Amino acid sequence: MTGLPPPPNDSPAADALDHAAALQRREAPAFARAALAEGRVELVLHPIHDARDLARIAFHEARPRLRDAGGRVIPPSDLAAARAETDLGAAIDCATLGLALAALGGRENLRLLLPLSPATLCSFEWRMTLEAGLRLDPSLADRLILGVDATAFAALPVVVSAFLDPLRGRGASLALCGFGAAPFTPRPFATQDFDFIQLDPRVVQGLADDARRRNIVAMLLSLARHSEAFVIASGVERAEDAAWLGAAGIDGIQGPAIPRPGADTTTIAEPPLRHRGT
Numbered sequence: 001m002t003g004l005p006p007p008p009n010d011s012p013a014a015d016a017l018d019h020a021a022a023l024q025r026r027e028a029p030a031f032a033r034a035a036l037a038e039g040r041v042e043l044v045l046h047p048i049h050d051a052r053d054l055a056r057i058a059f060h061e062a063r064p065r066l067r068d069a070g071g072r073v074i075p076p077s078d079l080a081a082a083r084a085e086t087d088l089g090a091a092i093d094c095a096t097l098g099l100a101l102a103a104l105g106g107r108e109n110l111r112l113l114l115p116l117s118p119a120t121l122c123s124f125e126w127r128m129t130l131e132a133g134l135r136l137d138p139s140l141a142d143r144l145i146l147g148v149d150a151t152a153f154a155a156l157p158v159v160v161s162a163f164l165d166p167l168r169g170r171g172a173s174l175a176l177c178g179f180g181a182a183p184f185t186p187r188p189f190a191t192q193d194f195d196f197i198q199l200d201p202r203v204v205q206g207l208a209d210d211a212r213r214r215n216i217v218a219m220l221l222s223l224a225r226h227s228e229a230f231v232i233a234s235g236v237e238r239a240e241d242a243a244w245l246g247a248a249g250i251d252g253i254q255g256p257a258i259p260r261p262g263a264d265t266t267t268i269a270e271p272p273l274r275h276r277g278t
Helices: 011-039 076-085 088-106 119-121 125-135 138-143 150-157 157-169 185-193 211-226 239-248
Strands: 041-049 053-066 112-115 144-149 173-179 198-199 230-233 273-275
Touching: 011 053, 011 076, 011 088, 041 088, 053 088, 076 088, 076 119, 088 112, 088 119, 088 125, 088 138, 088 144, 088 198, 112 198, 119 157, 125 138, 138 144, 144 150, 144 157, 144 198, 150 157, 157 173, 157 230, 198 211, 211 230, 211 239
Parallel strands: 053 112, 112 144, 144 173, 173 198, 198 230
Antiparallel strands: 041 053, 041 273
């Protein structure tokens, strides 16, 4: 005897779940602001592996993790729109930067990629946080990689370049993140030099079985090689996709496709770093 079929999408149960999910998304920005104010922010380090030797970690991408008052993680997807369109993005980036600078100061071999929200490009507080950290140790900039979104850069190249150029002058490296997600434009490479290019996960997913995706990635790799940038494939979920990318000449691979044998994990062993708020 089979169980009862799941309720249709228009059932009261489904409506209740949809309403709860919508309410959670609507309240997520307020929960995030409370987390920032009360110091419930952690820094999680995601490894980017050397494609020529997957056992070697080239550097890490630093991402924030925010928790609500009950200790539950606030889903990043629930904050995506607010981070892109309001000052919440700059506030989260500012907390992330503070934690990243502390991590770099405590670990001499650590190098971090920090993707930035568009709102951060005009954030005085973020710039002051960076300046305060570099006054204590100017050498931290040498291990800091600051990433800007490719779509934002294509839309506002002058604004983004004005933000990035002084940072390069302080010694930080620059990354173009999410490359390939939007309609292709060569503008980023004509107006700004990038040290790293991070391909959008949607470009690389399933490419081993998709000739069109392979052609797109090959074209993006060719362009990146002309700029002499280190190219990262992010969000790689399948071993066959990782193998194709390695053979195609990608420099770094990030994602669950990379095996983590035994206890020798590829994440930082210590608990996540916490931002205590101000």
